[in-house]
Amino acid sequence: MAVSSAPGKVYLFGEHAVVYGEPAVPCAIELRARVGVEQRADSKLRIHSEDLSLDGFTVEYDGTTDERPDVDVAESLLTAAMGYVDEAIEQVKDVTGEEDVGFDVSIESDIPLGAGLGSSAAVAVAAIDAGARELGTTLAIDELAERAYQTEYEVQGGQASRADTFCSATGGAVRVEGDDCRSLEAPDLPIVIGFDGGAGDTGELVAGVRDLREEYDFAADTVEAIGDIVRNGEDALAASDVEELGRLMDFNHGLLSALGVSSRSLDSMVWAARDAGAEGAKLTGAGGGGCIVALDASDETETALSYTPGCEDTFRAELSEEGVERLE
Numbered sequence: 423m424a425v426s427s428a429p430g431k432v433y434l435f436g437e438h439a440v441v442y443g444e445p446a447v448p449c450a451i452e453l454r455a456r457v458g459v460e461q462r463a464d465s466k467l468r469i470h471s472e473d474l475s476l477d478g479f480t481v482e483y484d485g486t487t488d489e490r491p492d493v494d495v496a497e498s499l500l501t502a503a504m505g506y507v508d509e510a511i512e513q514v515k516d517v518t519g520e521e522d523v524g525f526d527v528s529i530e531s532d533i534p535l536g537a538g539l540g541s542s543a544a545v546a547v548a549a550i551d552a553g554a555r556e557l558g559t560t561l562a563i564d565e566l567a568e569r570a571y572q573t574e575y576e577v578q579g580g581q582a583s584r585a586d587t588f589c590s591a592t593g594g595a596v597r598v599e600g601d602d603c604r605s606l607e608a609p610d611l612p613i614v615i616g617f618d619g620g621a622g623d624t625g626e627l628v629a630g631v632r633d634l635r636e637e638y639d640f641a642a643d644t645v646e647a648i649g650d651i652v653r654n655g656e657d658a659l660a661a662s663d664v665e666e667l668g669r670l671m672d673f674n675h676g677l678l679s680a681l682g683v684s685s686r687s688l689d690s691m692v693w694a695a696r697d698a699g700a701e702g703a704k705l706t707g708a709g710g711g712g713c714i715v716a717l718d719a720s721d722e723t724e725t726a727l728s729y730t731p732g733c734e735d736t737f738r739a740e741l742s743e744e745g746v747e748r749l750e
């Protein structure tokens with residue numbers, strides 16, 4: 423068996439706009455998904471994840487046919503739940519040239535699902551890395567990141583950026599613009615996360631922004647304005663100017679909100695953080711529900727969030743310098 427782990431991330435700036443070629447700056451955080459992959463004697467795929475539902479479930483089916491597994495949940499739920507792992511295993515088969523292999527895959531993750539902290543990218547990166555190693559191939563980080571991007575691209579209906587997957591594969595803070603992916607020097611930022619306990623559907627939210635952008639020129643301009651915020655944000659990051667970073671994050675949240683991807687609970691948490699004196703606060707990731715990211719070196723934001731209706735959990739997140747880790 424091969425086991426790899428990969429980190430989740432927050433976006434300091436640029437989610438959604440990055441799908442249309444604007445730059446974005448995500449940072450890896452110390453919450454990880456660990457994926458174990460063991461080759462089977464037959465060609466079936468068995469996936470076990472404790473986190474996919476309250477009780478966890480295990481499915482087993484023949485990965486070489488189009489037959490879906492026989493479990494008692496709605497098809498849409500199953501596809502949503504298994505899409506990323508399924509596609510990651512396809513990438514393993516493709517990169518190793520071994521089409522008829524089967525695997526037992528087990529996943530353990532600290533990253534809440536669909537909450538904007540990049541659980542899908544972390545699972546894809548760790549699954550592809552462990553799957554390839556199980557078949558004797560250790561992928562270079564760039565190839566791993568590219569394969570994980572292909573996974574997100576397929577599952578999200580042809581709409582995805584390389585930001586989450588590159589960040590999860592390499593760790594640290596990164597800058598992604600189209601296929602130009604690079605690591606950034608980042609100061610130790612006082613990152614606070616607020617989580618509303620909910621989730622958003624990345625594919626649907628991305629499609630919503632795409633439609634708005636096609637319908638209204640001002641929505642397309644909004645996407646471009648997010649790109650301008652990111653370019654300013656890079657300078658603020660290089661200068662370790664946390665106050666300016668916060669101001670730009672506030673602005674970024676406003677534009678994401680205008681694009682329809684915030685929610686009442688995300689807005690409440692953002693305002694609670696600002697009222698508590700955070701340097702800035704914004705939603706992170708696709709939105710719709712899930713997490714906000716704020717910058718505050720004091721305990722005020724965490725305390726305020728813990729009393730905010732709609733906020734289920736709040737915690738400080740350390741930057742993860744380590745991307746994919748090969749554990750076994």
Ligand SMILES: Nc1ncnc2c1ncn2[C@@H]1O[C@H](COP(=O)(O)OP(=O)(O)O)[C@@H](O)[C@H]1O
Nearest residue numbers: 471473503531535536537538539540541542624
């Ligand atoms: N622990 C897990 N086990 C299995 N699949 C997971 C796990 N965590 C995430 N996933 C996959 O990632 C999807 C969530 O990804 P997404 O909607 O992009 O949200 P995010 O990346 O912000 O967490 C889940 O529906 C599931 O397919």
Ligand SMILES: C[C@@](O)(CCOP(=O)(O)O)CC(=O)O
Nearest residue numbers: 437438538540582583707708
């Ligand atoms: C909205 C988007 O920019 C980020 C999605 O992040 P997450 O899956 O919600 O963690 C989509 C993408 O970049 O592929």
Ligand SMILES: [Mg+2]
Nearest residue numbers: 540542543624
């Ligand atoms: Mg995702």
